[in-house]
Amino acid sequence: MNSGLLYALTGVGLFTLGLNALIMHAHLLRKILAINVMGSGVFLVLVALGGRVPGASPDPVPHAMVITGIVVAVSATALALALMLRVRAATGKPRLPEERQE
Amino acid sequence: MSVADRSRLPLVSRGVRLLLLALAGGLSYAVLSLPDQRVELSDQVSANMAASGVHNPVTAVLLNFRGYDTLLEMGVLLVALLGVWSLGTAVAHRRGGPGPVLSFLVEGLVPMMILMAGYLLWVGAAAPGGAFQAGSVLAAAGILLLLSSKRLPVRLVGRPLRLVLVLGLLAFVVVGVTLLSVNGIFLQYPPGLAGGLILFIEAAATLSIGVTLAALFLGGRPDSDT
Numbered sequence: 001m002n003s004g005l006l007y008a009l010t011g012v013g014l015f016t017l018g019l020n021a022l023i024m025h026a027h028l029l030r031k032i033l034a035i036n037v038m039g040s041g042v043f044l045v046l047v048a049l050g051g052r053v054p055g056a057s058p059d060p061v062p063h064a065m066v067i068t069g070i071v072v073a074v075s076a077t078a079l080a081l082a083l084m085l086r087v088r089a090a091t092g093k094p095r096l097p098e099e100r101q102e
Numbered sequence: 103m104s105v106a107d108r109s110r111l112p113l114v115s116r117g118v119r120l121l122l123l124a125l126a127g128g129l130s131y132a133v134l135s136l137p138d139q140r141v142e143l144s145d146q147v148s149a150n151m152a153a154s155g156v157h158n159p160v161t162a163v164l165l166n167f168r169g170y171d172t173l174l175e176m177g178v179l180l181v182a183l184l185g186v187w188s189l190g191t192a193v194a195h196r197r198g199g200p201g202p203v204l205s206f207l208v209e210g211l212v213p214m215m216i217l218m219a220g221y222l223l224w225v226g227a228a229a230p231g232g233a234f235q236a237g238s239v240l241a242a243a244g245i246l247l248l249l250s251s252k253r254l255p256v257r258l259v260g261r262p263l264r265l266v267l268v269l270g271l272l273a274f275v276v277v278g279v280t281l282l283s284v285n286g287i288f289l290q291y292p293p294g295l296a297g298g299l300i301l302f303i304e305a306a307a308t309l310s311i312g313v314t315l316a317a318l319f320l321g322g323r324p325d326s327d328t
Contacts, residue, residue: 008133016126023118045133052136059144060159064168067160067234068175071311075182078318082186085193085321 007048014041026095028084032077039073155296157228164232165300169289173278176271176307179314183267192322200250208250215243223308227297233270233304237311244316259324267317270310273303 018038022031043066051058088094147159147167154162164172199205219236226232254263277299278289285292291299317324 005134009130012126012129012133015129016122019125020119020122023122024115049133049136057144057148057159060147060163061143061168063160064163065171067164067232068172071234071238071315072175072178072182074315075179075318078315078321079182079185082189082321086189 002052004048004052008045008052011041011044011046011048014038014044016041026098028087028094028096029081032080032084035080036073036077039069043069153293153296155291155293155298155300156226158226158230158232160230161226161232161300161304164234165303166291166296169274169278172307173271173274173289176274176310179311180268180271183314183317186318186321187323190322192320192324204250208246208252212243212246215239215246219243219308219312223301223304226304227301233307234311236304236308238315240308240312241315241319244312245319248316248319254324263313263317263324266309266313268310270303270307273306277303 015038018034018036018041021034021037025031025034046062046066046069050060050062084094087096091097144159147163150167151157151159151162154166156162156166200208219240222231222236222239223233224231226235274289281290281292282288
């Protein structure tokens, strides 16, 4: 196993941990953070797989995608935080209302 | 939460954890079993580097070979900012200026960061760097200024601010449409002009990215706007 694969597997781990937090926590800030952790995992997988052939120069295409992806993720996070603040202002709670049938 | 719910919850969360573990195992298997030979993309990139106008393959992919993607990503940034602005005006900042440490730092750091952004933009043609990195540094400088309660003068908030925000997308589209009318292909740079055009687009994009990210940090429309 070379270091590129190790980074890629770490990315898979980060993605799964983030998904776990996204499902388990109701607080919207935690959900937003969880999505960011998932995104970091995806970026790590992409960058690591771009350089997984030892000796060859890294593939620039996934690197270019990750560079723009990071900036887009930051702006999407900002939009999500603004939406969260609106939800809190409207309902008083920073979480989505729960669906209860009974 | 009722008593029945409380006793059921650990079981559900255990099930979710098991599913997630299975997902992680599947993804790891997918990563490990990827074939060694890659799609020929990186070979194509290195074969066409001479025509790209820059020496850094990542910049060549971003601004030349996949210019479309980057154009649309500038659009995404703008849409995110529109979303934030449509949700309300900026949160009123706290009164009282910054402490002595912060203002000292801001005075020292912000000029250095602007210089750094210019350097990153220029060096992106040949080494790691480029519009997105330079724009991020510029945005950090802007956020430092916002944190120390500095705001744009009111006369700059309206049209001048909006012009800078759309500058990157505008430069991209103008270059693309001009080339479309000259040689019939959108964003197909002539090899002799490619370097200059890329630098032009990147300079505009750097400004837009920096200002957009700093404006996103504000969390709403600038207040003098309404």
